[in-house]
């Protein structure tokens with residue numbers, strides 16, 4: 001009985017993801033065609049593998065989050081006075097949303113940065129950086145453990161500051177809005193559209209900002225632009241790099257398997273310890 005219910009719920013998630021996929025394709029395929037920096041096919045190399053990643057990452061990371069978030073929230077409820085949560089809940093919705101976006105961004109920034117700096121995490125994150133062509137669908141090309149870790153880091157501050165209520169009986173609108181906004185902003189910043197927004201680019205992440213995160217143009221420009229939505233967070237932590245030009249080439253020198261099965265399984269094996277993180281260069285280039 002329980003199995004049948006889980007199967008129905010899984011089917012529901014697949015349908016939901018398929019609808020979102022159709023929406024993303026309808027939005028981004030024409031945008032990239034019209035405003036693309038160069039000609040790139042929609043059904044390019046590895047499109048099918050990235051489609052598998054899309055569905056996999058729509059389901060697996062959420063499952064991986066259940067246990068650690070339950071433990072975290074149970075711990076926080078023991079340690080934090082109830083009055084604090086009531087106080088946070090009494091704040092205006094827009095203010096809670098702004099706080100949640102900031103908390104999510106700073107947690108996500110460090111989760112992403114650690115994924116570059118800590119060899120054990122880089123072996124998973126290297127899959128995302130193995131893409132040598134960028135488009136909107138590359139957002140989904142990532143190891144589920146990598147997505148889980150960064151999302152977990154982004155979510156922890158929301159729980160600590162009472163901006164997400166894990167045991168809420170009704171829909172928790174603030175974390176849901178943050179999740180939807182940050183997820184779909186990620187598709188935008190991966191798209192290979194050539195729009196530039198001048199000074200605004202230092203406030204809100206654009207494709208150029210995130211494309212520089214994917215560059216493989218030399219060690220001095222690696223490990224920059226870790227933020228998901230707000231480049232000024234990178235500025236605060238000394239990792240912003242946003243010149244007028246676009247990167248010459250994308251990808252990384254990490255030894256990542258070319259096939260989907262290898263990319264998913266290799267990071268789980270001891271042999272993955274030979275996947276070195278990109279050379280760290282902490283000097284802030286501006």
Ligand SMILES: [Zn+2]
Pocket residue numbers: 112116125129213
């Ligand atoms: Zn990265």
Ligand SMILES: [Zn+2]
Pocket residue numbers: 128139190210214
């Ligand atoms: Zn990316």
